[in-house]
Amino acid sequence: MSPTSAELLRQVKSEIEEIDPSEVKELLQEGAVIVDVREAEELASGLLPGAKHVPRSYLETRIEGIVPDRSAHVILYCASGNRSAYGARTLRDDLGYEQVQSMTGGIALWKDRGYEVDVPKALSPEQRDRYSRHLLIPEIGAEGQQKLLDAKVLLLGAGGLGSPTALYLAAAGVGTLGIVDDDVVDLSNLQRQVIHSTPRVGAPKVDSAEEAIHALNPDVNVVKYPVRLDASNIMEIVSGYDVIVDGVDNFPTRYLLNDATVRLKIPVVSASILGFDGQLSVFKPYEGPCYRCLFREPPPAELAPSCGANGVLGVLPGTMGLLQATEVVKLIVGIGDPAIGRLLLYDALAATLSEVKVHRDPDCPICSRPPDEISDEEMGVFPDYEAFCAAAG
């Protein structure tokens, strides 16, 4: 005779190993993988701290992505401890997980005991609509979108590179965009700086950018810095940002930024443009090379066209700025292979994208040392370049 569902549940629970919430609490820091097997709509009131979410109905197909190691200690829980019991038996008997337990009483008992839960931030209906094309991509989804909404990205310059980067990061829902630029919009900017517009010629670029960003996505918090970045203000400005987007037009600031971000361990998505050529790399301090590992010293003025006004194809900063925006999104969401240790070279006339390898320099004056050994006095230091540029006009 077939068992009733109550009999089946008793049978399953007798076969698997159960664990009391008090023991789970002790194991939270011990490396056990906690998996919540409830459905998505049950999560609003909270999950166990650090728990992964795999709905019971997807357990067999998705658990390997979360727990590839069959010998790992896995603890399942649900609302009251029944679905997790079935799940534990499946993982042990059908998939060969060696150490699986089901938490007695589920999250209901956990909460009755007064233990801590993490309440996930939920997207509003308007946000679910606005970001629906992100939610449909498994690599981003609601979790990735929430990371974007929580992220703080600083853009150095609202110019050629900063314009497309700012617009697309705002559209993607990056929660806070800081913009450093002390310039005003000039008519000659509009050939490429698409965040600005003809009626805003003469306006501060930070104000013009803010207006465009809020018109596109009012959710974005814009923090304006209408200043020139220098050694006296850089540490204060960049602190607290998750990613810096470097589109500055001069070497002194690029070296200064590098040194500050290595000290603060903040990744920099760096690009530069000239004529029909663009370069891009991601400098993630201590995981890959830094800007000084790549370019040990800046070229003299005659080889450094950044010192004066130079021509650039108007669409080129669009191409390079959007490659930067893509790297920023990847870093925030934690997907793909960012361009760390690689310099991408885009040749617009040839329509080619090639790359060269960039290695950490064991003798790098900055990133070969621990961050706390880098002093204020060393930041941005190299042969007297600003005087050189000034002399070159």
Next chain:
Amino acid sequence: MATIKIPPVLRASVGGEREVSASGENVGEILRDLADTHPATATQLFSEGGDLNRYVNVYLNDEDVRVLDGLDTAVADGDTVVILPAMAGGS
């Protein structure tokens, strides 16, 4: 023969070309050949002492010659040498 990719800042020194051919057994000889053919590139590539300037990166195919054998790195027929000074344009 190897192909040398010329960066924007050096193109005026090679008659506007984006790529030129040069011959030599190693990276140093290839760059010397370039400097002999296009003398305007010499001071931009080499210091007075004959070393490669520190602000010029050179790659053999996609690898930095600094992690290979520097200017002594052997070059095979058909290899590509990339000359790459830093660029800072952004606005």
